[in-house]
Amino acid sequence: MAAQETVDHKYVYDFSEGNKDLKDLLGGKGANLAEMTNLGLPVPPGFTITTEACQAYLATGREPDGLAGQIEAHLESLERAMGKRLGDPQDPLLVSVRSGAKFSMPGMMETVLNVGLNDQSVVGLSAQAGQNDRFAWDSYRRLIQMFGKTVCEVPGEEFEHALDEIKNAKGTHNDLDLDADDLRGLVDAYKKIFLKHTGREFPQQPREQLDLAIRAVFESWNAERAVLYRRQERIPADLGTAVNVVTMVFGNLGPDSGTGVAFTRDPASGAQGIYGDYLANAQGEDVVAGIRNTVPLNELERLDKKSYDELLGYMARLEEHYRDLCDIEFTIERGKLWMLQTRVGKRTAAAAFVIAGQLVDEGLIGLDEALHRVNGAQLAQLMFPRFQLDHEFEAVAKGIGASPGAASGTVVFTSARAVELAAEGKSVILVRRETNPDDLNGMIAAKGILTSRGGKTSHAAVVARGMGKTCVSGADEIEVNVPAKRFVVAGQTVNEGDVVSIDGTTGKVYLGEVPVMPSEVVQYFEGSLDAEHVDNALVRAVHRIMTHADGRRRLAVRTNADTGADAARARRFGAEGIGLCRTEHMFLGERRELVERLILARDADGREAALEALLPLQRADFVEIFREMDGLPVTVRLIDPPLHEFLPPLEQLAVNVAVAQERGEDVAKEEALLAAVRRMHEENPMLGLRGVRLGLVIPGLFAMQVRAIAEAAVACAREGRVAKPEIMVPLVGAVQELETVRAEAERIIAEVVGDSGVEVLIGTMIEVPRAALTAGQIAEAAEFFSFGTNDLTQMGWGFSRDDVEGAFFWRYLELGIFGISPFESIDRDGVGRLVRIASEEGRAARPGLKLGVCGEHGGDPDSVHFFHEVGLDYVSCSPFRVPVARLEAGRAVVETGGSDSR
Ligand code: ADP
Ligand code: MG
Ligand code: MG
DSSP, X not given: OOOOOOOOOOOEEEGGGOOTTOHHHHHHHHHHHHHHHXXXXXXXXXXXXXXXXXXXXXXXXXXXXXXXXXXXXXXXXXXXXXXXXXXXXXSEEXXXXXXXXXXXXXXXXXXXXXXXXXXXXXXXXXXXXXXXXXXXXXXXXXXXXXXXXXXXXXXXXXXXXXXXXXXXXXXXXXXXXXXXXXXXXXXXXXXXXXHHHHSSOOOOOHHHHHHHHHHHHHHHTTSHHHHHHHHHHTOOTTOOEEEEEEEOOOSOSSTTOEEEEEEEEOTTTOOEEEEEEEEESOOTTHHHHTXXXXXXXXXXXXXXXXXXXXXXXXXXXXXXXXXXOEEEEEEEETTEEEEEEEEEOOOOHHHHHHHHHHHHHTTSSOHHHHHHTSOHHHHHHHTSOEEOOSSSOOOSEEOEEEEOOEEEEEEEOSHHHXXXXXXXXXXXXEEESSOOGGGHHHHHHOXXXXXXXXXXXXXXXXXXXXXXXXXXXXXXXXXXXXXXXXXXXXXXXXXXXXXXXXXTTTOEEXXXXXXXEOOHHHHHHHTSSOTTTOOOHHHHHHHHHHHHHHHHOOSEEEEEOSSHHHHHHHHHTTOOSEEEEEOGGGGSGGGHHHHHHHHHOOSHHHHHHHHHHHHHHHHHHHHHHHHHTTTSEEEEEOOOSOGGGGSOOHHHHHHHHHHHHHTTOOOHHHHHHHHHHHHHOOSOGGGSSOTHHHHHHSTTHHHHHHHHHHHHHHHHHHTTOOOEEEEEETTOOSHHHHHHHHHHHHHHHHHHHTTSOOOOEEEEEEOSHHHHHTHHXXXXXXXXXXEOHHHHHHHHHTOOHHHHHHHTHHHHHHTTSOSSOTTTSOOTTTHHHHHHHHHHHHHHHSTTOEEEEOSGGGGOHHHHHHHHHHTOXXXXXXXXXHHHHHHHHHHHHHHTTTOOOO
């Protein structure tokens, strides 16, 4: 009878068994080490323990069955290949134990170097290195330090403190001045620290060191900072990390050894060339830790030409292979180059565009791929004004870039002071430890907000983004003292009244006023920089990729604009019409008086007189807009907000009336106004007499607007222009509402338009949930739908936007109830479902029904992809967002496999 065989699940992969596409299983680091190994690059041999092993460990609290045996087997074959045994007293094999998740989480998890060293093997290591005691003891003290800190949670400062003490005793700042005896002494000191904190001796068994280090890497996945980072970057919590066990190579063997990092292009600007830093006679993290001064990578050519040339060759190979900017970690051990890591490198927004353009030029990628590699958030970043940092300014702190922009201003510490100074016309930066709803007025008044605590989803961050205000959050080097009205940073005190500058993109904080320069990308969009002629790699790359996006996209992009000037600007930004022209501003200013007359009219005559006076003013507004949008559609929304918003506030009126009465003045008019305001007061104005309801209740109001629109269109036609008005009725919930408005509008349009050739469409907003759910009926009376996703979100969730964003959204984000505010990015499952239902049922009832969206979501990258998927005809957004929407609409096509989803 055959024995039952149990085949172990495979948890360990040799570098030669993996490849770059196995990031889920091997993590980014492991997958790329495997890829480099298979490319024939000199990677120290090793193996990777999978993320599945980590997940199993985290779920059960112990290593999964079979893992120990597989590690043993891979370790044995590594030992055979290297001709050494782990921790052998005569000639030890040493390894590093390195974390590496699917997504890079820089500095979040753990690495332990020099595993396998103990009191015996340190002697063997020295002998093998030609009696290099200094090197061997330096490696040993590093092991105890890293192992203590990451595996056993010994406070890192204690080790650093001991190191400083020895350096001080020697009168030096440079660790290279420490000799073998000093380092031996340091090992003793470190061991004592280890014993004190863990209650046990530093483990001497190499295999035990290895197992404990692997376990510590598993556990580092759930370290607090890693959890916070993942939440911030929206990395799923259950991926786990892989563990890489890599044969050690030594950059600390002497002056002909060293370690460095390199980029195949400049990750800041995208410029071609080799960038990086090198540090001779050093190990691992020394380069980035800043303990000694590194030299620029090109110095390596002088120090070690052979290794340098070899490195350049590999970098070129990697770029060609990955078809992208790569960043690299390498070590040189006595003139022999080793590659320790590579990945597709992070880059700034500008570099992303520039590099994508270059790679197209170099024939490495096509334009679709280039489009895929940039995004709307990056483009938006490039459209903000930037600080001009060429000289003297150095950041004093770095927090989280929570809401982009560049803001300088006077420091204030309270909301009240912010309001006061802003009223005097000053730019202020509100500085708080963290903000809360009481700070709202100050945040509105401030030019920028700086907090020392909290991340991308803190109250400050959420509210600032909602307001479009620059914000740096969580700049924890800053010590804020509100009662004393000052903060301390980098040893300097900044008092109320001093000026600071904050960069909401990079999170950097500067003292003093940093000059701001306009965005070149905006200049290009506005037409003042010509991409074909200007010597600016960024502008040329943006031009090229935008042109491609325009060629690819199916969604049209319109703009929200209420004036001729906005319309003209948006048109330069590429808007293909207006998706939302609000008419409410046309009732402000000196026209308020006419609105008052309209509201106070005692009879039809009085009302008609007021409307008649408003008609030519409105007509002139529309003429201006239609002229700018010659040939393109313009959706005009009939008046939406409640009329009492155009009247003075109740309290103010009441006081005026009382004062005037006291003086015995004639207050008949004020009293009438006051009575009207009282009568029209609403407990819940968002759900009150507004939108179509207003049009149905106040006779002649919508009729006047429709007439003004039609007359303006006819006037433009007479000038030889083409006006394409689309009249949009707001807040419709039932087809009967729309039918009533429509009947009157059609009559007026027919009368005005005559044989001028002008065509006017009539449609509705879909912003009340009932409208979405009865879209089939409503489509019978509408030639187009425009989704008002702000109100649809508001009424879909029952959130009053103005109240909830400031009051408790941060808490919802913290609790993970949603990952991003549904006002920022469309809630696909709920509000998005309403959009889907209405689109499908509307089109079923009326084939060819035009569908668009005019909420702020129209300019949000992720929402644009959703609207593409649903099959809308266009999105409409603020002028500034138009390029972002164009880009994302193109990306949506490329990312859904280039197919046209309709
Ligand atoms: P991180 O992900 O934080 O960069 P790494 O696992 O890459 O952590 O390792 C930290 C440092 O140690 C890096 O500089 C790396 O190059 C170096 N290092 C890792 N493994 C080895 C090794 N086997 N030999 C020499 N240096 C190593
Ligand atoms: Mg690394
Ligand atoms: Mg609305």
